[in-house]
Amino acid sequence: GENVEQHPSTLSVQEGDSAVIKCTYSDSASNYFPWYKQELGKRPQLIIDIRSNVGEKKDQRIAVTLNKTAKHFSLHITETQPEDSAVYFCAPKLGFQKLVFGTGTRLLVSP
């Protein structure tokens, strides 16, 4: 199956707080798990990705954790800033180059 669920749909935090977004997928064949950030009127931009042989990956304030057994992966943003405000999508890959996008999480970081 190709079901991808993403939670929460909206997330409001204060500047400096942490934000966590969770993605659950159904296809056990998925081996590549990216997160994209999309600002209003702009293209989705890759912010971090993880491959199935790795459990966690970190890039400065952003981290992704993967639990293949439970079929979920999460995006962690620490020390949030107003410029982190955007819509975030998980998009596990299925088959040849087919990203299956979650429904998105609108993150609002208030100063």
Added chain:
Amino acid sequence: KAGVTQTPRYLIKTRGQQVTLSCSPISGHRSVSWYQQTPGQGLQFLFEYFSETQRNKGNFPGRFSGRQFSNSRSEMNVSTLELGDSALYLCASSLVATASDTQYFGPGTRLTVL
């Protein structure tokens, strides 16, 4: 290195017409994928091309078609446009199209069908 480019950026058509959108991948990238983004359905996969061959297709009617040229540039065509085809059409390119290859998105073409 230039990013993925798409032309035109904006397009207005009327029902029943057809439209062709173009995508130029990052230099050296051989795989091009297309996605449709709408407020109601979100981001949905249309199809993927590699070495001029369609390898994967999403759940869209036959009115949606595409092709890839020998220089990896890709076009998608939508015939007999319907109001529901109004969307942002995004293409993404990747280098060698492995299962864990990163996809980079273009700015999109915003299609409005009146």
